[in-house]
Amino acid sequence: MREEIIVSGRMNPMVDPHLYIWHWQIPLYLFLGGLAAGILFFAALYFISGKEKEYPTAVKLVPFITPLLLVIGLIALFIDLRHKAFFWQLYTSIKLQSPMSWGAWTLMVITPVSFIWCALHIREFVPDWNWKFEWLKTMEAFFNKYKKALAWVMLISAVILGIYTGILLSAFNARPLWNTSILGPLFLASGLSAGAAAILIFSKSPAERKLFAKIDLIIIGIELFLIIHMFMGFFASTQVQIEAARLFLGGPYTVSFWIFVVIIGMIVPAILEVMELRKFHIPAILPALLVIFGNIMLRFIFVDAGQASRWLY
């Protein structure tokens, strides 16, 4: 048997734990960003296709939580920065090769858009709402005139936001677990499924609930396919990616990933939604909350496990 012992001069509590650089802030933001992207995507999609009367929860009501989600996400990102006073440097350059730069600029677009979208719909819920200043009324009239263009901007930036939460991680070739292009589509799909779940929680119309339960089911199917595909890709790849996949198949993240993300976050809600579509009486909030829980766990487990995976040398 061949053994290898590595003694490193950096085995020092001040050094190596610091290289576990991303803690709760990043996965929390990835979850909130993905959820907001999912909600805004459906709002824009059904507005553009002219179905805002049929699906009012998706187009008008649920988008009201997205500014809050995005602002909490931004605060989490800000807390993560170690050189906080220099955060504005993000907006002094556009780095096409850096996903984080893409994300910063996308947030710069989508956050104001989400606020405007809510402002345009506030009269639906507060009929005698009054914008106190004349310029706000002018703004409202302006955006109402170009609402379709605004919806397109929202749709595209929501897709970029959703997919970038995954690409942010997959751009790091140093962490073999993250270094798979499946992560972009996987995180986009899981953000969309969380968005559909959020709409299910608030929707009162049976037709809308049926539609979003179906959408959620399809997306869960896609997610399961992507996860299986990801592990197949890992096992067909280099030693470091095989080791990365082993973190989830026998390694320290096996139980948390398969139980919390796959079973509780995908399979159980899928079964409950099928039962609901078959007219069994299921509290609609239950599968939706499970999907959102699975989403949070997916982000936390992936950010944590990715930093545990590394090149061997």
Next chain:
Amino acid sequence: MRYGMAVDTRKCVGCSDCVVACQTENNVPIGYCREWVVEVMDGTYPQLEIEIRSERCNHCDNAPCVRCCPTGASHVAEGGIVLVKPGKCIGCGACIASCPYDARYPHPDGYVDKCTFCIHRIKNGLKPACAAVCPTKCIYFGDLDDPNSEVSVVLKKRKSKTLIPEAGTVPMLYFLI
């Protein structure tokens, strides 16, 4: 001009003088390090082999930290040296996560810090602190484009390797084996 370094793993005794010299020269805060020494013991007793490496930033030609940096704080300076501008760094940690060698650390002042090949010394015609102080003279430094530089000569004479070249980073820190 392309600066590079070669560390002789057969001459290195792992004394960590280079680590201390680096910390003193660059005011590295206590407990952190820009460079470190790794000892790899390999084989089965009694057939054991040891390799000692003084490691630091590889100043890669295809540096993932420069690619991932959202502000341009991580950049390639003269001679291919990878540097961080503290005034542009927001401390997001993307470069730390992107480095397969874990060569960067967050400085307590907030920005990310790393080996600079002692660029302030090179400009004055001196060697980097680690190379200057090494008691066994096992660290060679110089211009890889100049065939007569100390590092080019020793790389021509001896077999060498780089760390995880398969990561596609094209490192400029060589280890003589």
